[in-house]
Amino acid sequence: MIMQIGTDYIGISTPFYCNDGKGNFLFHKRKNYRDENGRWDPGSGKLDFGMTLEQNVLREIFEEYGCQGEIQERVPAHDIFREHEGRKTHWVAVPFFVKIDPKEAKMNELEKMEAIGWFRLDKLPTPLHKGFQYSFSKFPEYFEKYK
Helix, strand or coil: CCCCECCCECEEECCEEEECCCCEEEEEEECCCCCCCCCEECCCCECCCCCCHHHHHHHHHHHHHCCCCEEEEECCCEEEEEEECCEEEEEEECCEEEECCCCCCCCCCCCCEEEEEEEECCCCCCCECHHHHHHHHHCHHHHHCCC
């Protein structure tokens, strides 16, 4: 039996909140992911062995949006508990705010993304990824700085 990350053992992810420095945030609508399909997500990736958190988040941004980023701030690590197909999941999220150039960002993983868009924090798309919803509600003081 192959063990599944996030269900058979705790997964570590590096979510990222890509923004243009002017209050706009990049989200993509998920398709063909392991979970949360049809939901809007700012982006994330499991931490790969041998990579620092910072290296991982910048690599994931390049993979998902095809652009470079400048890390602005790290949000405190926190647990994300969800349920998927009747199984409980547990991830430790270590999110980052990252400034990117909107002209360089693109939908780089066509097989996993239905659409991308820029949104203000007071006008976010729906439905949102449950992990992002939790982080957004848990750390409003961090998001407030980037409005």
